[in-house]
Amino acid sequence: MIKNYLIERRSWILLILVLEALVLFVSFLDAAVPFASLLYIVFLSLLIFAVFFIIRYQKETKFYKSMVEWENNYDLSGLAEAETPFEKIIADSVSGQTERLRLEASQNLLTLEQEKDELLAWIHEVKTPLTAMSLMIDRLNDEKAKASLTYEWLRVHHLLDQQLHQRRIPFMENxxxxxxxxxxxxxxxxxxxxxxxxxxxxxxxxxxxxxxxxxxxxxxxxxxxxxxxxxxxxxxxxxxxxxxxxxxxxxxxxxxxxxxxxxxxxxxxxxxxxxxxxxxxxxxxxxxxxxxxxxxxxxxxxxxxxxxxxxxxxxxxxxxxxxxxxxxxxxxxxxxxx
Missing domain, CATH: 3.30.565.10 (Histidine kinase-like ATPase, C-terminal domain)
Incomplete structure (x- = not known):
């Protein structure tokens, strides 16, 4: 953590050091400026900067350390085993909703199967009077009426046939x-x-x-x-x-x-x-x-x-x-x- 903190603030640290070195260099070149006094001032300023740096490090890294610990301990797969009350509420809610959706899907599938079976049974039941109707049409003497009734009978027959096969097509491979x-x-x-x-x-x-x-x-x-x-x-x-x-x-x-x-x-x-x-x-x-x-x-x-x-x-x-x-x-x- 300290290494990352130093790397992130290296530009500020270098700026402070360069300024302090510049002050000492100017005092060394100018004999009118007392070098010992400036050296003492530079030492005090560096000491204050070091204390300030340590305090800021403690404050600024405290939150990030807690974030790292939270990320390491966080496990999505272990949501059901959450320890805090809030996590338990979320886990129970997700688990309950998943179970409810699964039950609804299962119920809907069962309903569709029942409707399909009922429709297939109805189609087979309707085919019986249709067959009897065809025999009755064949006995008609009026050819014009016979042709018209046969055409309408054929339409009904084909519509029922389409419905029957439409219900069977999803399972036709069986x-x-x-x-x-x-x-x-x-x-x-x-x-x-x-x-x-x-x-x-x-x-x-x-x-x-x-x-x-x-x-x-x-x-x-x-x-x-x-x-x-x-x-x-x-x-x-x-x-x-x-x-x-x-x-x-x-x-x-x-x-x-x-x-x-x-x-x-x-x-x-x-x-x-x-x-x-x-x-x-x-x-x-x-x-x-x-x-x-x-x-x-x-x-x-x-x-x-x-x-x-x-x-x-x-x-x-x-x-x-x-x-x-x-x-x-x-x-x-x-x-x-x-």
Whole structure:
């Protein structure tokens, strides 16, 4: 401490010494000035300066010593073991607030899980009357009424399907089953579901599958194809939808091409965003902005890359690029460990 104190005040100490030396030097040069008297005065002044220096050192370093001791004894990790009442109050407050936040987070997570389970149970319950309603619609003789009711039934069916898969997507990695999946029955099943809607709009399908099998999860791939095909039918009218698969650089490619209204260039970067519908037809209330978002989310754990090319007024092409066989190694390992 004394060393640091001297270093900090070395300029003042040097100034005093230089002044005293200057007085003695002047007395030595000037014979008229008594040297002995000045030497005595210099001695007294240096003695007074030394006493003053010691007193100031004691006063000025007392506070800093207490600061050093406080820093050495202060331990943040030992806050819970604080000795002073003030430190105990802080420790109890922090500990209590942390515990309260932990309990609230745990309770909120439990509530969300319960709400998810209740919603999933409700969706499954609603599917039963929907199935009965579909059978009733099939028995109708009025084709015009039958087509209208089928369209509305299909909308409700797809909205429920989106809700069901939206709740499952955060946990879909626990539900994956990677296997060789036949594309033809999967695609034709979705076409059959959309058949009445397509007939109403005068839409047909051209299917050309060079690659008939892909390694993926059949259930989730069906959901992705369902969203893309529903989107294609929704925005097309009296035109064919082309579906083809082929091999490119050892990767299976599936394309779904429609000749509908297309997507404007300003909307293309945002079509996979949650809740985004359109900037060109913003007043359209039928769109939810969830179909493509959910398709993209479901494709990520499957390592399926979805790309889109579109021209406004000419149509849209969605391209699904499936991963190579070796890319599924870590998915299989993670699924088995889970």
């Amino acid at each position: 539900d994956l089953y990677i296997e060789k999946t036949n594309l033809k029955p999967l695609i034709f099943k979705e076409i059959k579901t959309l058949q009445s809607w397509c007939m109403q709009k005068g839409i047909g399908f051209e299917v050309d599958l060079e690659v008939t099998q892909v390694l993926t999860d059949a259930k989730w791939l069906g959901f992705i194809i369902r969203q893309l095909m529903t989107n294609a039918v929704k925005y097309s009218h009296e035109a064919d939808i082309n579906i083809k698969s082929y091999l490119k650089e050892e990767q299976a490619i599936l394309e779904i091409q429609d000749f509908g209204r297309g997507i404007s260039p300003q909307d293309l970067p945002r079509i996979f965003d949650k809740g985004f519908t359109s900037t060109t037809v913003h007043q359209e209330s039928a769109a939810t902005g969830m179909g493509l978002f959910l398709a993209k989310k479901a494709a990520q754990p499957l390592l399926i890359n979805i790309e889109v090319q579109s021209k406004l007024g000419e149509g849209t092409t969605f391209t699904l690029t499936f991963p190579r066989r070796n890319d599924f190694l870590h998915i299989t390992l993670s699924s088995s460990s889970a």
